[in-house]
Amino acid sequence: MITFRGVNKHFGGLHVLKDIDLHVEPGEVVVIIGPSGSGKSTLLRCINKLETISGGELNVLDMPLGGRGADVNRLRRDIGMVFQHFNLYPHLTVLDNITLAPVQVLRQPKTEAEAHARHLLAKVGIPEKANALPSQLSGGQQQRVAIARGLAMKPKIMLFDEPTSALDPEMIGEVLAVMKQLAKEGMTMVVVTHEMGFAREVAGRVIFMDEGRIVEEAEPATFFGQPKAERAKLFLSRVL
Ligand code: ADP
Ligand code: MG
Numbered sequence: 575m576i577t578f579r580g581v582n583k584h585f586g587g588l589h590v591l592k593d594i595d596l597h598v599e600p601g602e603v604v605v606i607i608g609p610s611g612s613g614k615s616t617l618l619r620c621i622n623k624l625e626t627i628s629g630g631e632l633n634v635l636d637m638p639l640g641g642r643g644a645d646v647n648r649l650r651r652d653i654g655m656v657f658q659h660f661n662l663y664p665h666l667t668v669l670d671n672i673t674l675a676p677v678q679v680l681r682q683p684k685t686e687a688e689a690h691a692r693h694l695l696a697k698v699g700i701p702e703k704a705n706a707l708p709s710q711l712s713g714g715q716q717q718r719v720a721i722a723r724g725l726a727m728k729p730k731i732m733l734f735d736e737p738t739s740a741l742d743p744e745m746i747g748e749v750l751a752v753m754k755q756l757a758k759e760g761m762t763m764v765v766v767t768h769e770m771g772f773a774r775e776v777a778g779r780v781i782f783m784d785e786g787r788i789v790e791e792a793e794p795a796t797f798f799g800q801p802k803a804e805r806a807k808l809f810l811s812r813v814l
Contacts, residue, residue, distance in 0.1 A: 654724030714745030
């Protein structure tokens with residue numbers, strides 16, 4: 575589904591991704607961890623072409639993303655992304671936030687989009703909030719709406735960039751539970767997070783990044799049990 579081969583990314587003089595090799599199979603859950611500034615968000619943003627790679631090869635859903643040829647619209651349709659800040663439209667109800675893209679982009683009939691949206695709201699545990707405005711919801715509820723909005727496009731891949739980092743501690747669990755369920759259902763997911771419990775429990779593979787490089791890649795039991803890279807050991811000693 576996703577293949578990086580020797581990918582590099584520069585922002586002007588700043589070398590942010592260095593020789594990234596990464597392969598993600600359908601149904602895999604890959605968790606990316608690492609210190610701030612190590613390139614995690616940039617790597618994620620390359621996958622849906624919010625950033626363009628500077629060199630190497632990147633293939634996503636059978637499309638090469640290096641040049642100008644990539645069908646960005648198809649990419650954005652097929653890849654859902656959830657950010658730290660939920661970015662809901664504040665003036666639209668929860669239901670309208672979720673149905674906006676399916677109606678406008680996929681040309682779904684409004685009634686069909688709404689039925690699907692209600693199904694998704696039940697799935698993320700807040701069926702009663704369809705007519706609420708985002709400001710009337712807690713942070714955890716808003717983030718669950720953002721996940722439902724992503725799912726409304728029936729994506730093939732879901733990207734999560736620190737989806738719980740802006741939440742109060744008591745709301746983190748409810749968002750992680752939704753992500754865990756999604757993983758169980760076979761969604762292909764790439765998740766940047768500092769939630770080590772989630773990584774340990776849900777990840778098929780953990781990627782540790784430092785200074786733009788993938789310095790370790792392992793199954794969670796191996797990574798958390800016997801990290802090899804010194805930088806990963808140090809990182810884990812600080813966060814665990
Ligand atoms: P992480 O998500 O691991 O904290 P990022 O991918 O956000 O790391 O950033 C990696 C590096 O790239 C940082 O030094 C950051 O300042 C820089 N960077 C990120 N986005 C941009 C941008 N649009 N322009 C210039 N520098 C950027
Ligand atoms: Mg980041």
